[in-house]
Amino acid sequence: MTEYVLSLIPQYGLVVVFVVTVIACMGVPLPAAMLALASGGFAATGDLTLWHVVVVTLFSFVLGDQIAYFIARARGNRLIEWLRGKKRLEPVVKKGEDLLQSKGNLAIVLSRTIISPAGPWVSYICGATGFRWVPFALSAFIGASCWTTVYVFLGYLFAGNLSAVTDLISNMLGVVVAGLGVTVAIIWLYRSWRNQ
Numbered sequence: 001m002t003e004y005v006l007s008l009i010p011q012y013g014l015v016v017v018f019v020v021t022v023i024a025c026m027g028v029p030l031p032a033a034m035l036a037l038a039s040g041g042f043a044a045t046g047d048l049t050l051w052h053v054v055v056v057t058l059f060s061f062v063l064g065d066q067i068a069y070f071i072a073r074a075r076g077n078r079l080i081e082w083l084r085g086k087k088r089l090e091p092v093v094k095k096g097e098d099l100l101q102s103k104g105n106l107a108i109v110l111s112r113t114i115i116s117p118a119g120p121w122v123s124y125i126c127g128a129t130g131f132r133w134v135p136f137a138l139s140a141f142i143g144a145s146c147w148t149t150v151y152v153f154l155g156y157l158f159a160g161n162l163s164a165v166t167d168l169i170s171n172m173l174g175v176v177v178a179g180l181g182v183t184v185a186i187i188w189l190y191r192s193w194r195n196q
Contacts, residue, residue, distance in 0.1 A: 026064050033151055080129075092117065
């Protein structure tokens, strides 16, 4: 699937970036990160214009976030209950709820950067639970800006070796998630020890 989507860039250019990123930000498992990297690589070779790639990627990311938020706003808790009922999605939705409850606006930024797989679900949760739109939109924009900048410019800088960059990002994400898990475990152990 990823190779097929990437093969559409030379033919359809930024239209593919726009459509795939919007749909991915709504929770459909499409390779938006790989597409941003590849688009940056195409900009480095002159096939696309760098600032066009950045603007289209950022705009489509923000638009996808807003669509997810307003779909959930219209459907409310019924949508969240439906998502929880899906075995494959339930852990991600739970992680998004916990993150939002504990971190608020920071959770929205984190769900667009470090924990990007939870991004769409945090958008749905924010909309369904009545999280105020202005703080959501600002936090989502900050996170989307960081995500877009990192992925597009990594693709631009390492155009000749995108597969190595992809592996590096995957490994870094694993390290970050493991580090967060260890940090939470240490805090929990410390609090348990203090309460005895």
